[in-house]
Amino acid sequence: MPRRSHSVPYSVRSFYAASDVEHGGKALIEVAGRGRSSFAAYAHGGLFRAVQQMRSGSATEVLRQIYASGLRGCGGSHLPLARKWQAAIPYAPRYLVVNGLEGEPDTFKDYFLLRDYPQVVLEGIAISCRVLGVHEVYLVINAAYRDCLAALEAVWQQHAGEFADIKLHLLTGPEVDLYVVGEETALLNYIEGKRGEPRLKPPFPHQCGLWGQPTIVNNVETLSWIPILLTDATRFAGQHPKLVTLLGEVAAPGIYEVTLGQPLHDILQQAQPEELSFVEIGGISGGLVPAARLDVAYADEALRPLGVQVGAGTLRVFGHGCDPVAEVVRALQFFQAESCGRCTPCRVGTQELARFAQALQDGDVSAEDQHWAHRVAAAMQHSSTCGLGRAAPVPLLSYLHHFAEPQDD
Ligand code: SF4
Missing domain, CATH: 3.10.20.600 (Ubiquitin-like (UB roll))
Known part of the structure; x- marks a missing residue:
């Protein structure tokens, strides 16, 4: 049963009361934009240029320009955006879900865009809707990014004419168990009001997504590059x-x-x-x-x-005072806590590797232990359902590859 949303022009919902939160939320740090910024240059040249430019062209032409630019997913997948959309368009997508959860603890690039360039973010969303023929959007941002909500709402209201025919649902994500909800199908479950754990694929979201309807899921940064590439092709030239x-x-x-x-x-x-x-x-x-x-x-x-x-x-x-193995322990404890626990390789594997990393830090591992850790990591990477289980061993494997002394039998 879907959660009820307010209708036009947008809705803001938060599924967790502050009193439910004890740990696990994202620690917000002050992030400054530095150096060259294509977003600043675009804003300086006049906002909504790309949307207006699109009105004089066709959706097919915009899709061709995105294809020619080579724009790839910026949330971590790096899949070519145009190819993803071309695979989805025959299914007649009903919803666009824009993922601004950014559950990685040390990652703030989407926050930077949502906070400093909400117009560009929304402009990218509006253009995407027109190319995809979508009229309903869910933009889900990290609960720690609440300070961005007012500006997003204000832009949406002030430029209502630019967003005609699009209904925006503006949501904040969960305060805890944040990382795994960033996986695209877990995010769909979360929006539907279900437990935020990944679904089995196939079917993929563009075939059967939000409430069973064809759905496109894209990252905030990915869509924010669209106004730039449409108005400054040089930034994507090769x-x-x-x-x-x-x-x-x-x-x-x-x-x-x-x-x-x-x-x-x-x-x-x-x-x-x-x-x-x-x-x-x-x-x-x-x-x-x-x-x-x-x-x-x-x-x-x-x-x-x-x-x-x-x-x-x-x-x-x-710096030189830091111990890499301490970072491996931190990462594996994080993944152990964030694993949704549904599949065995990830649930047991994150526990085993966290235990191994702690033993490594204590200087208490044998060659046999190290061999076992490699086998656990391989099992996780080959048979975990979602990216969390496949990525969790990477910090440990990189440490063993670059830093650790081989253990004697
Ligand atoms: S890999 Fe981990 S986080 Fe992903 S579905 Fe399985 S148990 Fe859940």
Whole structure:
């Protein structure tokens, strides 16, 4: 039974009362946008240009431009957006769900967009609706991002003419068990008022999504690039821009706009690292890479041999006083707590690996233990239902690959 929503022009709902919250919510930090910003340049040139431009063209032409740009999903999937939409359009999508949960603890690029560029976010959503033929949108933002709600509502009301024929539901996410609800099918369950745990796929959301209807799920950053690419093709000419959250032991933490393929060292230097011993690449579900291995391009193809990926675009710098194994313990305890527990490889595997990581920190593991940990990690990566179970072993595996001494039998 779906939860009742208010009708036009938007609704704001929160499913958890503050008194229910004891732990697990996202700790909000102050994030500043730094350096070059295509979003600032777009806003400076006049907002809603892309929506107005679209009125004089066709949805097919906009889809062609998105295809030509090579825009990929920025929430971590990196799937080409146009291909995802082309697969969905024959199913006549009924809903667009925009994922602004951003459950990774150290990731704030969607927050930056929602807070500083709500017009661009909503403009990207409006264009997406017209290309997809969708008239109903659910924008779900992290509960810690409540300070963005008023601006989003104000833009929607002030520019109602730009959003004609679109009904927006503006929701805040749960205060706890946040990470797994960010998985696209868990998010659909959450919106329907059910327990926020992933569904089995197939069927995929574009076939059977929200309330059984064909649904497209996209990330906030992904859709926010659409007004930019429609009005400044040069930003996507043979390259792919990306927002990264760069934090840790740096003098200038914040949100940086980079180009995928740029030298990773150059990106890190912009934030002025105070010391650089190792970097967590891809957020808490990413991996740890020592400073000596950072002479590499910031792109999935170049990072994959190091056992890491761009993911949602988080880079956390650690100095010489930090112990990488402590970060592995932190990550595995996080995944143990966040696992929804529905499938055995993830439920048991996160417990086992958290226990192993703690033993590693205590200096109490044998070669046999290490062999067992590798087997558990492989089982999780091959048979977990959703991305949480598949990503949870990555911090440990990267540590064992780059930092740990091989154990004697
Ligand atoms: S992999 Fe983990 S989080 Fe995902 S469905 Fe299975 S138990 Fe739940």
